[in-house]
Amino acid sequence: MTSEQSATNEQSATTGQPAIKDDRVIPPLRGGERETLRAFLDFHRATFAMKCAGVTDEELHRRSMPPSTLTLLGLARHMAEVERTWFRRVIDAEDVPFLWSPERDVQAAFDASGATPSEAFAAWEAEVGHAQRIEAAAPSLDVTGHFARWDKDVSLRFVMLHVIHEYARHNGHADFLREGIDGAVGF
Numbered sequence: 001m002t003s004e005q006s007a008t009n010e011q012s013a014t015t016g017q018p019a020i021k022d023d024r025v026i027p028p029l030r031g032g033e034r035e036t037l038r039a040f041l042d043f044h045r046a047t048f049a050m051k052c053a054g055v056t057d058e059e060l061h062r063r064s065m066p067p068s069t070l071t072l073l074g075l076a077r078h079m080a081e082v083e084r085t086w087f088r089r090v091i092d093a094e095d096v097p098f099l100w101s102p103e104r105d106v107q108a109a110f111d112a113s114g115a116t117p118s119e120a121f122a123a124w125e126a127e128v129g130h131a132q133r134i135e136a137a138a139p140s141l142d143v144t145g146h147f148a149r150w151d152k153d154v155s156l157r158f159v160m161l162h163v164i165h166e167y168a169r170h171n172g173h174a175d176f177l178r179e180g181i182d183g184a185v186g187f
Helices: 033-052 072-091 117-137 156-182
Strands: 144-147 152-155
Touching: 033 072, 033 117, 033 156, 072 117, 072 144, 072 156, 117 156, 144 156, 152 156
Parallel strands: none
Antiparallel strands: 144 152
16 A cells, blocks of 8 residues: 555544545546546545555454455455456456466455465555556557457456446445444445
8 A cells, every 4th residue: 555545543533433544536527438437447446445544464354254254455465366357468468377376266366364465455556557557558448358268359448347346346345344343434
């Protein structure tokens, strides 16, 4: 996590819940298609970073509830793999290995039992950076790549919407995980 995305553990005077620093940029209300997609994707990335900020390594490893093994750290690893897959493998056609599974198991990222937060968040931030560069360099949203698992070609437009969907879904999971850690909600 970058210093701009850090949060404080101070208590809010009005709610008694941890005060979370919110540096997110609100997406434009009347922007063009690409500008809006980019802004929503970055907004969801920043939301995920906020959900993970200001908690201890132990809390990042904390599971939601039995039998689930879902953790904030596992979500960070998964989102690094999502960014890597859709932007680098699909749109940029890079032959890069999976980050945490030589067997190419997409579920392996969720197992954060032996993971360190520094490793996971460094990988996530690096993959976000790659994704942003790939998207910015693409001449249009109609650029296509091949998603081997489906044996289908997909557009950059589809990829951006799909990754927004992934973040929206997993930010909901992160909401519950963070609330279980320190009661922080609503961001």
